Amino acid sequence: xxxxxxxxxxxxxxxxxxxxxxxxxxxxxxxxxxxxxxxxxxxxxxxxxxxxxxxxxxxxxxxxxxxxxxxxxxxxxxxxxxxxxxxxxxxxxxxxxxxxxxxxxxxxxx
Amino acid sequence: xxxxxxxxxxxxxxxxxxxxxxxxxxxxxxxxxxxxxxxxxxxxxxxxxxxxxxxxxxxxxxxxxxxxxxxxxxxxxxxxxxxxxxxxxxxxxxxxxxxxxxxxxxxxxxxxxxxxxxxxxxxxxx
Numbered sequence: 001x002x003x004x005x006x007x008x009x010x011x012x013x014x015x016x017x018x019x020x021x022x023x024x025x026x027x028x029x030x031x032x033x034x035x036x037x038x039x040x041x042x043x044x045x046x047x048x049x050x051x052x053x054x055x056x057x058x059x060x061x062x063x064x065x066x067x068x069x070x071x072x073x074x075x076x077x078x079x080x081x082x083x084x085x086x087x088x089x090x091x092x093x094x095x096x097x098x099x100x101x102x103x104x105x106x107x108x109x110x
Numbered sequence: 111x112x113x114x115x116x117x118x119x120x121x122x123x124x125x126x127x128x129x130x131x132x133x134x135x136x137x138x139x140x141x142x143x144x145x146x147x148x149x150x151x152x153x154x155x156x157x158x159x160x161x162x163x164x165x166x167x168x169x170x171x172x173x174x175x176x177x178x179x180x181x182x183x184x185x186x187x188x189x190x191x192x193x194x195x196x197x198x199x200x201x202x203x204x205x206x207x208x209x210x211x212x213x214x215x216x217x218x219x220x221x222x223x224x225x226x227x228x229x230x231x232x233x234x235x236x
Binding site for chain 1: 145147154155156157160169170171172205210211212215217218219220221222223224225226227228229
Protein backbone atom coordinates (compact mmCIF):
# COMPACT_ATOMS: atom_id res chain seq x y z
CA UNK A 1 0.00 0.00 0.00
CA UNK A 2 1.43 3.35 -1.05
CA UNK A 3 1.35 6.31 1.32
CA UNK A 4 -0.08 8.51 -1.44
CA UNK A 5 -3.22 7.32 -3.23
CA UNK A 6 -3.69 7.55 -6.99
CA UNK A 7 -6.29 5.96 -9.27
CA UNK A 8 -4.82 2.89 -10.99
CA UNK A 9 -5.86 4.07 -14.42
CA UNK A 10 -7.41 6.93 -16.37
CA UNK A 11 -8.26 7.29 -20.02
CA UNK A 12 -9.38 9.91 -22.50
CA UNK A 13 -9.45 10.54 -26.22
CA UNK A 14 -6.78 12.43 -28.15
CA UNK A 15 -7.14 16.18 -27.76
CA UNK A 16 -9.10 15.87 -24.54
CA UNK A 17 -8.10 16.76 -21.01
CA UNK A 18 -7.40 14.28 -18.24
CA UNK A 19 -6.70 14.75 -14.56
CA UNK A 20 -4.88 12.43 -12.18
CA UNK A 21 -5.46 12.81 -8.47
CA UNK A 22 -3.04 12.15 -5.62
CA UNK A 23 -4.34 11.99 -2.07
CA UNK A 24 -2.23 12.14 1.05
CA UNK A 25 -2.24 13.54 4.55
CA UNK A 26 -1.03 16.47 6.61
CA UNK A 27 2.36 14.83 7.06
CA UNK A 28 3.08 14.81 3.35
CA UNK A 29 0.99 16.67 0.74
CA UNK A 30 -0.80 18.79 3.30
CA UNK A 31 2.35 20.56 4.47
CA UNK A 32 4.99 19.81 1.84
CA UNK A 33 5.46 20.28 -1.89
CA UNK A 34 4.41 17.78 -4.51
CA UNK A 35 6.21 16.49 -7.58
CA UNK A 36 5.02 14.43 -10.53
CA UNK A 37 6.89 11.92 -12.73
CA UNK A 38 6.20 10.32 -16.10
CA UNK A 39 7.46 6.83 -16.84
CA UNK A 40 7.37 4.92 -20.11
CA UNK A 41 7.81 1.13 -20.07
CA UNK A 42 11.33 -0.07 -19.34
CA UNK A 43 12.66 3.47 -18.89
CA UNK A 44 13.57 5.63 -15.91
CA UNK A 45 11.02 8.09 -14.53
CA UNK A 46 11.19 11.68 -15.73
CA UNK A 47 10.38 14.77 -13.67
CA UNK A 48 7.23 16.50 -14.96
CA UNK A 49 6.23 18.91 -12.21
CA UNK A 50 7.91 20.07 -9.00
CA UNK A 51 6.98 22.43 -6.18
CA UNK A 52 3.30 21.62 -6.81
CA UNK A 53 3.02 23.42 -10.13
CA UNK A 54 6.39 24.22 -11.68
CA UNK A 55 7.41 22.68 -14.98
CA UNK A 56 11.08 21.93 -15.63
CA UNK A 57 12.57 23.32 -18.79
CA UNK A 58 11.40 21.33 -21.81
CA UNK A 59 8.10 20.12 -20.34
CA UNK A 60 5.17 21.35 -22.46
CA UNK A 61 2.60 23.63 -20.85
CA UNK A 62 -0.02 20.96 -21.59
CA UNK A 63 1.11 19.51 -18.26
CA UNK A 64 0.12 21.37 -15.11
CA UNK A 65 -0.04 20.65 -11.40
CA UNK A 66 -2.09 21.96 -8.53
CA UNK A 67 -2.57 21.28 -4.83
CA UNK A 68 -5.41 21.82 -2.41
CA UNK A 69 -5.21 20.70 1.20
CA UNK A 70 -4.01 17.11 1.32
CA UNK A 71 -4.59 16.38 -2.37
CA UNK A 72 -2.77 17.21 -5.57
CA UNK A 73 -3.77 16.97 -9.21
CA UNK A 74 -1.90 16.55 -12.46
CA UNK A 75 -3.75 17.84 -15.51
CA UNK A 76 -2.84 17.03 -19.09
CA UNK A 77 -4.59 18.92 -21.88
CA UNK A 78 -4.52 18.30 -25.61
CA UNK A 79 -3.85 14.60 -25.05
CA UNK A 80 -1.53 12.91 -27.50
CA UNK A 81 -0.83 9.24 -28.13
CA UNK A 82 2.69 9.84 -26.88
CA UNK A 83 1.36 10.76 -23.44
CA UNK A 84 0.48 7.11 -22.77
CA UNK A 85 2.60 6.30 -19.75
CA UNK A 86 2.54 5.76 -16.01
CA UNK A 87 2.37 8.85 -13.81
CA UNK A 88 3.51 9.09 -10.18
CA UNK A 89 3.13 11.75 -7.54
CA UNK A 90 5.71 12.20 -4.81
CA UNK A 91 6.36 14.22 -1.69
CA UNK A 92 8.38 14.24 1.51
CA UNK A 93 6.65 12.75 4.53
CA UNK A 94 7.62 14.62 7.66
CA UNK A 95 6.37 11.92 10.05
CA UNK A 96 8.15 9.08 8.25
CA UNK A 97 11.22 11.25 7.46
CA UNK A 98 11.25 9.70 4.03
CA UNK A 99 10.12 10.39 0.52
CA UNK A 100 6.84 8.80 -0.54
CA UNK A 101 5.23 8.05 -3.87
CA UNK A 102 1.75 7.30 -5.08
CA UNK A 103 1.02 3.87 -6.50
CA UNK A 104 1.05 5.21 -10.03
CA UNK A 105 -1.64 5.86 -12.64
CA UNK A 106 -1.62 4.31 -16.08
CA UNK A 107 -2.84 6.79 -18.70
CA UNK A 108 -4.46 5.33 -21.80
CA UNK A 109 -5.14 7.55 -24.79
CA UNK A 110 -8.14 6.00 -26.50
CA UNK B 111 25.22 16.94 -19.30
CA UNK B 112 24.06 15.33 -16.06
CA UNK B 113 24.63 11.58 -16.04
CA UNK B 114 23.94 8.96 -13.41
CA UNK B 115 25.10 5.42 -14.11
CA UNK B 116 24.21 2.58 -11.77
CA UNK B 117 26.07 -0.69 -11.53
CA UNK B 118 26.32 -3.72 -9.28
CA UNK B 119 22.97 -5.38 -9.80
CA UNK B 120 22.57 -9.08 -10.36
CA UNK B 121 21.21 -12.34 -9.02
CA UNK B 122 21.73 -13.06 -5.33
CA UNK B 123 20.36 -15.70 -2.99
CA UNK B 124 18.05 -14.81 -0.11
CA UNK B 125 20.12 -13.70 2.86
CA UNK B 126 22.94 -12.58 0.60
CA UNK B 127 24.51 -9.19 0.03
CA UNK B 128 25.01 -6.85 -2.88
CA UNK B 129 26.54 -3.41 -3.28
CA UNK B 130 25.13 -0.99 -5.81
CA UNK B 131 27.05 2.00 -7.06
CA UNK B 132 26.04 5.13 -8.91
CA UNK B 133 28.60 7.21 -10.77
CA UNK B 134 27.62 10.84 -11.22
CA UNK B 135 28.94 13.36 -13.72
CA UNK B 136 28.03 16.67 -15.29
CA UNK B 137 27.22 18.53 -12.06
CA UNK B 138 28.75 19.55 -8.76
CA UNK B 139 28.08 16.35 -6.86
CA UNK B 140 28.71 17.55 -3.31
CA UNK B 141 25.93 20.15 -3.30
CA UNK B 142 23.11 17.65 -3.78
CA UNK B 143 21.44 15.01 -1.68
CA UNK B 144 21.31 11.69 -3.52
CA UNK B 145 18.50 9.14 -3.35
CA UNK B 146 17.85 5.52 -4.27
CA UNK B 147 14.40 4.58 -5.56
CA UNK B 148 13.36 1.05 -6.51
CA UNK B 149 10.66 -0.52 -8.62
CA UNK B 150 9.62 -4.13 -8.25
CA UNK B 151 8.60 -5.92 -11.46
CA UNK B 152 5.24 -4.59 -12.62
CA UNK B 153 4.91 -2.37 -9.54
CA UNK B 154 5.20 1.30 -8.68
CA UNK B 155 8.07 3.42 -7.44
CA UNK B 156 9.31 2.96 -3.88
CA UNK B 157 11.60 5.45 -2.17
CA UNK B 158 14.48 3.56 -0.49
CA UNK B 159 17.11 5.86 1.01
CA UNK B 160 18.64 9.30 0.81
CA UNK B 161 21.95 10.84 1.89
CA UNK B 162 22.87 14.45 2.60
CA UNK B 163 25.45 16.38 0.58
CA UNK B 164 28.25 15.72 3.06
CA UNK B 165 27.04 12.28 4.13
CA UNK B 166 26.18 13.47 7.64
CA UNK B 167 22.46 12.63 7.43
CA UNK B 168 20.78 9.53 6.05
CA UNK B 169 17.17 8.35 5.93
CA UNK B 170 15.73 4.96 5.02
CA UNK B 171 12.35 3.45 4.29
CA UNK B 172 11.26 1.31 7.24
CA UNK B 173 11.47 -1.98 5.33
CA UNK B 174 15.22 -1.67 4.72
CA UNK B 175 16.36 -0.13 8.02
CA UNK B 176 19.13 -2.19 9.57
CA UNK B 177 19.76 -4.06 6.31
CA UNK B 178 20.70 -1.36 3.78
CA UNK B 179 23.34 1.34 4.14
CA UNK B 180 23.65 4.34 1.86
CA UNK B 181 27.00 6.08 1.56
CA UNK B 182 28.78 8.51 -0.73
CA UNK B 183 32.28 9.43 -1.83
CA UNK B 184 32.34 13.06 -2.90
CA UNK B 185 35.92 12.75 -4.10
CA UNK B 186 34.79 10.10 -6.59
CA UNK B 187 31.35 11.57 -7.32
CA UNK B 188 29.63 8.37 -6.38
CA UNK B 189 26.88 7.08 -4.12
CA UNK B 190 26.47 3.49 -3.02
CA UNK B 191 23.84 1.24 -1.50
CA UNK B 192 25.09 -1.70 0.53
CA UNK B 193 22.31 -4.27 0.74
CA UNK B 194 22.55 -7.08 3.30
CA UNK B 195 20.16 -9.82 4.38
CA UNK B 196 18.40 -9.57 1.05
CA UNK B 197 14.87 -10.88 0.70
CA UNK B 198 12.77 -11.89 -2.29
CA UNK B 199 10.75 -8.70 -1.84
CA UNK B 200 13.88 -6.63 -2.46
CA UNK B 201 13.82 -7.79 -6.09
CA UNK B 202 13.53 -4.62 -8.15
CA UNK B 203 15.17 -2.20 -10.52
CA UNK B 204 17.13 0.23 -8.38
CA UNK B 205 17.43 3.81 -9.59
CA UNK B 206 19.87 6.42 -8.40
CA UNK B 207 18.47 9.95 -8.51
CA UNK B 208 19.70 13.47 -7.90
CA UNK B 209 17.65 14.97 -5.11
CA UNK B 210 16.69 18.65 -4.87
CA UNK B 211 15.81 18.25 -1.23
CA UNK B 212 14.77 17.59 1.33
CA UNK B 213 14.91 21.23 2.27
CA UNK B 214 12.54 23.19 4.43
CA UNK B 215 10.99 26.31 2.92
CA UNK B 216 8.15 28.60 3.95
CA UNK B 217 5.83 26.42 1.86
CA UNK B 218 6.98 23.16 3.40
CA UNK B 219 9.62 20.57 2.57
CA UNK B 220 10.84 20.55 -1.00
CA UNK B 221 11.82 17.10 -2.25
CA UNK B 222 12.00 15.99 -5.85
CA UNK B 223 14.30 14.06 -8.17
CA UNK B 224 15.34 15.89 -11.31
CA UNK B 225 17.75 13.38 -12.84
CA UNK B 226 17.61 9.58 -12.77
CA UNK B 227 19.96 6.83 -13.80
CA UNK B 228 18.91 4.02 -16.11
CA UNK B 229 18.54 1.60 -13.21
CA UNK B 230 20.15 -1.69 -12.27
CA UNK B 231 18.20 -4.90 -11.70
CA UNK B 232 18.55 -6.79 -8.43
CA UNK B 233 17.03 -10.27 -8.33
CA UNK B 234 16.85 -12.12 -5.03
CA UNK B 235 16.11 -15.75 -5.65
CA UNK B 236 17.40 -19.20 -4.87
